[in-house]
Amino acid sequence: MAKGDRKRALRGRAGRMKGGRGSGRGSAGAVRLWGRHPVEAALKNPNRQHRKLWATREGIETLDGELPADFPVEYAEAIDLGRLVAKDAPHQGLVLECEPLDTVFLDDFAKGDPSQPVVVLDQVTDPHNVGAILRSAAAFGAACIVTQDRHAPPEGGVLGKAASGALETVPWVRVVNLARALDELADAGYWRIGMAGEAETILSDALPEGPVAIVLGAEGEGMRHNIAQHCDALAKLPISSVIESLNVSNAAAISLYAAATR
Structure with a gap:
């Protein structure tokens, strides 16, 4: 987008912004995203419905691609954008309010690849x-992530910023019953490996040649007993004895790397 076009796309003037500070939930059920990568990915996602973009002049200049001429954009100063996001959140001059993504289903993405x-x-x-x-999951080509709807965070700016755009590209399947979802994966031909520090088997030895589902539990508590029972095998990462465990996101990254390089 040319500088002149970006300037013409800006609406309004700098001033106090409407909307309170929070973790990323906008008005009336909307989702509020911030930061260049999350906002840019959401703008490029054809499945995302947008409400409004607040931006600094510098923030608009960083976007890759053109906004539609009638896209609702409001110019603001960085300090004003700070009132729309979580405290001290790095919004990089861009805050987007949009609709939550549509519900997706496990059998649409778990194709047994x-x-x-x-x-x-x-x-x-x-x-x-x-x-x-x-x-x-985006980096290593995962088909999707699956969570239980009641025990997972909602879409929002904090999550979107950590995902760095992957919220728009990796399908996120929310289910009512996680054990039932694991049964569905088994029926689809997936070998379900639960990551557990107490396991005897190293992950590389547990990985099959065919489709695999990697199951990870919350930090500290780990997988619930019922979920572990719905796994075909339990495995661990070969970490040093000087540390008890890894952060769950680190464990997920290493596990996905192991699956990608088997």
């Missing part, structure tokens, strides 16, 4: 961790 593992998260509720896992 050995090169595209499925990531299943059991009660991982920290948006930073889920966002980082989405980013790793």
Whole structure:
């Protein structure tokens, strides 16, 4: 977008912005995203419905591609954008309010492709961790991530920033019953490996040649007993004894790398 076009796209003037500070939920059920990568990815996502973009002049200049002429954009100063996002959030001069993504279903993405593992998260509720896992899932070509709807963070700016655009590209399947979803994966031909520090088997030895679902539990508590029972095998990462465990997002990244290079 040329500088002149970007300037003409700006609406309004600098001033107090409407909307309170928070983790990324906008008005009336909308999602609020911030930062160049999350906002740019959302703008490019044809499945995302947008409401409004608040931006600094410098922020608009960083966007790759043109906005439609009638796109609702409001010019603002950085300090004003700070009132729209979580405290001290690095908005980089861009805040986008949009609709949540549509619901997606497991059988639409779990196609049994050995090169595209499925990531299943059991009660991982920290948006930073889920966002980082989405980013790793995008990097290593995962088919989707699966969470239980009641025990996972909502879409929002904190998660979107951690995902660095992957929220728009990796399908996120939310289910009512995680154990039932694991049964569906088994029926689709997936070998379900639960990551557990107490396991005897190293992940590289547990990985099959065919489709795989990697199951990770929350930090500290790990997988629930019922979820572990719905796995075909339990495995661990070969980490040093000087540290007890890894952050769940780090464990997910290493596990996806292992699946990609088997």
